[in-house]
Amino acid sequence: MKNTLIVIPGPTGVGKTRFAIDLACRLGCEIISCDSRQFYREMKIGTASPSVEELERVRHHFIGFLSVIDYYSISRFERDVLSLLPGLFKKNPVAIMTGGSMLYMDAVCRGMDDIPDTDPAVREKYADIYSREGISGLRIALKLLDPVYYSKVDLHNHRRLLRALEITESTGRPYSSFLTAQVRERDFRIIWAGLTRSRNELYSRIDSRVDLMMKNGLEDEAFSLRHHKGLNALNTVGYRELFRWFDGEITREEAVMQIKSNTRRYARKQITWWNRDREITWFDASEEEMMVSWIEDRLSD
Numbered sequence: 001m002k003n004t005l006i007v008i009p010g011p012t013g014v015g016k017t018r019f020a021i022d023l024a025c026r027l028g029c030e031i032i033s034c035d036s037r038q039f040y041r042e043m044k045i046g047t048a049s050p051s052v053e054e055l056e057r058v059r060h061h062f063i064g065f066l067s068v069i070d071y072y073s074i075s076r077f078e079r080d081v082l083s084l085l086p087g088l089f090k091k092n093p094v095a096i097m098t099g100g101s102m103l104y105m106d107a108v109c110r111g112m113d114d115i116p117d118t119d120p121a122v123r124e125k126y127a128d129i130y131s132r133e134g135i136s137g138l139r140i141a142l143k144l145l146d147p148v149y150y151s152k153v154d155l156h157n158h159r160r161l162l163r164a165l166e167i168t169e170s171t172g173r174p175y176s177s178f179l180t181a182q183v184r185e186r187d188f189r190i191i192w193a194g195l196t197r198s199r200n201e202l203y204s205r206i207d208s209r210v211d212l213m214m215k216n217g218l219e220d221e222a223f224s225l226r227h228h229k230g231l232n233a234l235n236t237v238g239y240r241e242l243f244r245w246f247d248g249e250i251t252r253e254e255a256v257m258q259i260k261s262n263t264r265r266y267a268r269k270q271i272t273w274w275n276r277d278r279e280i281t282w283f284d285a286s287e288e289e290m291m292v293s294w295i296e297d298r299l300s301d
Contacts, residue, residue, distance in 0.1 A: 003093050009100070009102075009274050012048075024058040040068045043225075082108070109186070119170040126166060138165060238259050
């Protein structure tokens with residue numbers, strides 16, 4: 001059998017974790033997590049990280065291996081995964097990668113350009129704009145300079161906006177051009193099999209999962225991290241809404257409603273992103289056996 005990476009994309013809350021674990025048990029292989037929020041060990045509840053029992057069933061990589069204070073990047077993830085895979089393939093010619101971080105997944109499968117250092121003067125310029133005009137000033141600038149990346153980026157994440165603007169102006173190239181480089185050849189085969197659900201079912205699952213997170217202690221987890229709320233790792237759905245509640249800006253009920261709404265919005269963004277990718281074969285969650293059979297057929301080719 002050829003060395004093969006099975007890639008399972010899909011929107012948040014669709015059920016990728018359980019499916020990937022069941023498939024890995026069936027194939028006797030290991031899982032690479034491609035969820036950039038699950039990288040951080042302090043954010044277990046709010047990122048729906050695999051449970052202790054799930055981690056005992058199948059070995060996972062890139063779960064809880066960083067602290068929220070650590071710096072990490074897409075390019076570093078690409079290098080780390082490519083360094084890991086040869087060892088995995090020695091044990092089993094198949095590995096699984098699943099998660100919802102679109103750019104990280106693309107970097108591993110298709111590669112990305114090396115992004116140069118930025119001009120400190122440019123960095124200072126946009127930091128000043130952010131100080132004077134807030135995040136809206138960064139959004140306006142990015143929409144003018146790189147509308148492609150503007151349509152994809154989390155517009156609430158000022159650090160990503162700053163990074164894109166710094167690179168765009170320093171290099172004279174839109175930041176998005178570094179993320180759509182010519183596909184790099186990999187020395188392993190890639191099978192893309194996506195998991196999806198109807199919009200109503202997905203939204204219902206998201207709402208239920210948020211309620212379960214709150215019941216399981218998301219509030220306490222976020223409160224323990226409140227002193228780090230300015231860090232990029234914590235500028236994400238499930239935490240920034242609770243930080244607003246802790247700061248007295250909204251009520252607890254409003255925070256929970258916003259977590260659900262913002263999670264649904266993020267799921268829509270993921271769906272839009274992957275729907276453009278013609279390499280992915282999609283399966284509804286009700287067709288899981290068909291999906292497994294399809295994957296096994298491809299593995300036997």
